[in-house]
Amino acid sequence: xxxxxxxxxxxxxxxxxxxxxxxxxxxxxxxxxxxxxxxxxxxxxxxxxxxxxxxxxxxxxxxxxxxxxxxxxxxxxxxxxxxxxxxxxxxxxxxxxxxxxxxxxxxxxxxxxxxxxxxxxxxxxxxxxxxxxxxxxxxxxxxxxxxxxxxxxxx
Numbered sequence: 458x459x460x461x462x463x464x465x466x467x468x469x470x471x472x473x474x475x476x477x478x479x480x481x482x483x484x485x486x487x488x489x490x491x492x493x494x495x496x497x498x499x500x501x502x503x504x505x506x507x508x509x510x511x512x513x514x515x516x517x518x519x520x521x522x523x524x525x526x527x528x529x530x531x532x533x534x535x536x537x538x539x540x541x542x543x544x545x546x547x548x549x550x551x552x553x554x555x556x557x558x559x560x561x562x563x564x565x566x567x568x569x570x571x572x573x574x575x576x577x578x579x580x581x582x583x584x585x586x587x588x589x590x591x592x593x594x595x596x597x598x599x600x601x602x603x604x605x606x607x608x609x610x611x612x
Contacts, residue, residue: 499514
């Protein structure tokens, strides 16, 4: 089982303490070009990951291939895939990463963004991206933590 989540914080306490146990994920994968290219930042981020969890990081364009290799080497393990933003999720999808559900965990407020719920602020580009996913039949799940009731908000 694979779970795909957008969270601009990437690896942090909620992911480690709530999502990994809830999903029974033994593999945590971050698909992010900046992190993939920054060895020091990857090393620092990996320190937050429990030693019994495999931590992977790849460029966004390699998401599908990294998942495919992970499935071969660990076919029964659950995987949590993190993206920093909607654009990364869409780029991974267009490059062959297949998912039916996309969880929006956290997108910070910023200039040109509208707060749509307590943990998500969307720009017009974000809205267009999420509309693309909706048009592809991907369900959008608005939840910070797995125990929360999923929120469905009009884009």
